[in-house]
Amino acid sequence: MQFLGAKYNPMIKIQDLIKSYTTAGNTFVVLKKLSFEIEAGQFVAITGRSGSGKSTLLYQLSLLDHPDSGFIEVDGVDISKLDRRERTKFRLNRLGYVFQDYALVPELTSIENVVVPLLMQGLDKKTAYKKALAALERVNLADKINNLPSQLSGGQQQRVSIARAIGHDPHILFADEPTANLDKETSENVLEIFLELNKKGQTIIMVTHEPEYAALAHRTILLDSGVITSDKRNVGHKPQD
Amino acid sequence: MKRIILSSKETLTAIRVGLFLAIRQVKRSSKWTTLLITFIMTLTFLNLVVVSGILVGLIEGATVAVRERHLGDIAISRLKEKEYIERSTKIIAAIAASPDVESYTERYLQGATVEANYKTRRRETDLVESTGTVLAGIDLLLEDKATGLSKRIVEGSYLEQGDYDKVLLGCNLLIKYLGFESTSMPALKDVAIGSKVRIKFNNITREMTVKGIIKTKVDDIDRRVYMTDSQLRSMSGRTDYNVGEIAIKIKSTANADEVKRSLVSQGLDQFATIQTFEEGEPKFLKDIKQTFAMLGSMISAIGLVVACITIFIVIFINAITRRKFIGILKGIGIDSVAIEFAYVCQSLLYALVGTLIGFVIVFAVLKPFLDAHPINFPFSDGILVATIPGTFTRAGLLFLATLIAGYIPARMVVKQNTLDAILGR
Ligand SMILES: Nc1ncnc2c1ncn2[C@@H]1O[C@H](COP(=O)(O)OP(=O)(O)OP(=O)(O)O)[C@@H](O)[C@H]1O
Ligand SMILES: [Mg+2]
Numbered sequence: 268m269q270f271l272g273a274k275y276n277p278m279i280k281i282q283d284l285i286k287s288y289t290t291a292g293n294t295f296v297v298l299k300k301l302s303f304e305i306e307a308g309q310f311v312a313i314t315g316r317s318g319s320g321k322s323t324l325l326y327q328l329s330l331l332d333h334p335d336s337g338f339i340e341v342d343g344v345d346i347s348k349l350d351r352r353e354r355t356k357f358r359l360n361r362l363g364y365v366f367q368d369y370a371l372v373p374e375l376t377s378i379e380n381v382v383v384p385l386l387m388q389g390l391d392k393k394t395a396y397k398k399a400l401a402a403l404e405r406v407n408l409a410d411k412i413n414n415l416p417s418q419l420s421g422g423q424q425q426r427v428s429i430a431r432a433i434g435h436d437p438h439i440l441f442a443d444e445p446t447a448n449l450d451k452e453t454s455e456n457v458l459e460i461f462l463e464l465n466k467k468g469q470t471i472i473m474v475t476h477e478p479e480y481a482a483l484a485h486r487t488i489l490l491d492s493g494v495i496t497s498d499k500r501n502v503g504h505k506p507q508d
Numbered sequence: 509m510k511r512i513i514l515s516s517k518e519t520l521t522a523i524r525v526g527l528f529l530a531i532r533q534v535k536r537s538s539k540w541t542t543l544l545i546t547f548i549m550t551l552t553f554l555n556l557v558v559v560s561g562i563l564v565g566l567i568e569g570a571t572v573a574v575r576e577r578h579l580g581d582i583a584i585s586r587l588k589e590k591e592y593i594e595r596s597t598k599i600i601a602a603i604a605a606s607p608d609v610e611s612y613t614e615r616y617l618q619g620a621t622v623e624a625n626y627k628t629r630r631r632e633t634d635l636v637e638s639t640g641t642v643l644a645g646i647d648l649l650l651e652d653k654a655t656g657l658s659k660r661i662v663e664g665s666y667l668e669q670g671d672y673d674k675v676l677l678g679c680n681l682l683i684k685y686l687g688f689e690s691t692s693m694p695a696l697k698d699v700a701i702g703s704k705v706r707i708k709f710n711n712i713t714r715e716m717t718v719k720g721i722i723k724t725k726v727d728d729i730d731r732r733v734y735m736t737d738s739q740l741r742s743m744s745g746r747t748d749y750n751v752g753e754i755a756i757k758i759k760s761t762a763n764a765d766e767v768k769r770s771l772v773s774q775g776l777d778q779f780a781t782i783q784t785f786e787e788g789e790p791k792f793l794k795d796i797k798q799t800f801a802m803l804g805s806m807i808s809a810i811g812l813v814v815a816c817i818t819i820f821i822v823i824f825i826n827a828i829t830r831r832k833f834i835g836i837l838k839g840i841g842i843d844s845v846a847i848e849f850a851y852v853c854q855s856l857l858y859a860l861v862g863t864l865i866g867f868v869i870v871f872a873v874l875k876p877f878l879d880a881h882p883i884n885f886p887f888s889d890g891i892l893v894a895t896i897p898g899t900f901t902r903a904g905l906l907f908l909a910t911l912i913a914g915y916i917p918a919r920m921v922v923k924q925n926t927l928d929a930i931l932g933r
Contacts, residue, residue, distance in 0.1 A: 355841055356841065364839060364840060366930070383525065384840050386525050387522075387525050
């Protein structure tokens with residue numbers, strides 16, 4: 268497909284990805300030679316049993332971890348060529364990450380949590396705060412911008428976390444079980460936000476346990492013991508080419 | 509070229525973000541923690557400045573006492589081979605005429621013995637209490653103006669014009685003040701205000717009444733017997749006006765070396781030894797001063813190390829408890845430099861506030877207080893020696909220590925694997 272030229276544009280491309288952990292002398296291979304591509308603008312759900320390697324895969328794709336071997340290209344960049352500093356900068360400028368447990372900095376207010384990466388990008392204070400506010404508005408949290416995380420509910424914290432992940436318009440948004448700690452209504456709320464973002468072209472890769480949420484994505488990758496056992500396009504979603 | 513400019517801009521951004529994080533972390537951390545850390549920093553600063561300052565001040569207090577109460581800024585004494593300062597009147601006239609001189613005092617000196625209890629002893633064979641002394645005949649007003657002798661009276665009162673056969677005894681002539689008896693330094697036992705003492709020199713014996721007891725903490729002075737100059741002159745049958753020593757207090761705007769030079773230029777050094785206080789200061793005092801300054805520096809150095817360790821621990825605990833959030837910040841793309849800077853900033857902020865409070869305590873409270881109420885050491889009135897430049901140097905050292913002690917633990921924690929930090933493994 269690569270030979271077809273300009274039109275097809277993979278946002279993520281992995282080839283023979285292997286990741287293992289060694290504990291107490293025993294090597295345990297978590298990801299076993301995975302290969303796939305993800306198009307720009309796709310909303311991909313990764314599912315699978317607990318321990319199947321979903322989080323591990325996400326860490327490799329989002330440059331939080333190093334694979335043992337294999338090729339990873341993200342947003343057109345062979346990431347094995349990046350040094351530590353460049354990886355951090357890459358995450359800052361091109362990726363957004365929503366953690367399962369929100370992972371907000373406790374002594375920063377909602378808007379400050381969102382504004383930090385924007386300031387780090389070198390934006391001036393005014394522009395950075397404007398963008399942060401816009402991101403918080405997108406997750407319907409404009410009225411809580413000055414609350415500390417401890418003054419927010421779980422769902423609200425997760426929305427701040429999403430706002431922080433999208434504030435700088437990342438090319439890819441990663442989310443590892445963003446709804447695991449939320450009730451049904453709040454979870455659906457988060458999914459709506461994702462769908463909304465995706466409609467505007469946001470590439471999203473989300474790990475989830477919930478089949479009904481996975482079904483909302485364009486594509487569901489099913490992992491089992493580090494192997495992709497199913498990779499299907501969901502009905503009701505047209506691939507974006 | 510482009511790369512350098514870019515990276516300096518990035519560094520600037522990192523510093524900005526670091527500051528942003530540091531301010532909020534301090535602002536929203538527990539008030540008690542902040543208070544405690546600031547308190548520790550203040551104590552550290554005081555330890556650096558005050559302990560050595562008092563050590564040095566102890567000796568400085570002794571030096572100041574010798575200067576203010578005995579020798580003056582310029583001390584004029586007899587030439588080695590002479591008994592008196594010759595041409596004293598000429599010298600005094602020159603001193604009195606100098607515009608740089610605030611005040612001066614001239615003292616006739618005479619070695620003598622002083623005796624007590626010669627009337628009260630029971631048997632003829634009982635020893636008479638007696639000890640060697642130096643009689644000083646002074647101009648009451650000049651002496652008081654130059655050295656404030658009247659303020660050094662601890663019992664009785666200062667001499668008055670026309671007081672005849674009355675003396676002031678230096679307190680170390682009395683066991684009561686000396687605190688011990690010794691054969692090498694004999695002292696008188698039962699002498700009080702109104703007691704009679706016998707003064708003996710050159711086959712002259714005279715009974716005089718104790719009018720006051722002086723305590724200057726200058727040993728030479730506290731072993732003297734003071735009387736009016738006119739009486740000492742008449743007792744010794746002197747017809748000349750040659751005195752034993754002259755102490756000059758110069759104006760605060762004047763320079764002792766210059767005043768000395770002008771006296772020397774008038775040829776007065778042919779008749780007397782003219783020394784500024786610094787020149788005349790005994791070598792042992794200089795040595796002790798140096799020793800104490802060294803001791804002070806050593807204590808300061810230890811204090812600095814303790815401060816380093818304290819800051820290290822505080823920042824380390826602070827960073828390690830925030831390890832997860834440090835990981836997350838790195839995870840979302842915040843540069844390590846920014847995070848490290850945030851912690852360094854925090855420690856510097858604590859150091860700054862602690863130092864500022866320390867400065868206020870030293871210069872607005874301790875120093876004025878100790879200047880007004882010196883610590884009562886037996887051999888000196890201890891003051892606090894803390895110069896502004898010296899204190900700034902110490903503050904600078906503290907900042908440097910803080911910088912290093914704050915940076916290392918921050919670096920240790922920030923360096924850890926991002927994912928491990930986030931997942932807490
Ligand atoms: N640091 C580690 N050292 C050793 N083994 C690890 C480590 N991290 C993960 N593993 C193992 O790798 C496997 C995959 O873990 P991973 O967290 O990717 O699973 P997951 O699919 O995200 O599961 P869950 O749905 O429970 O989050 C698990 O068997 C886990 O025990
Ligand atoms: Mg997982």
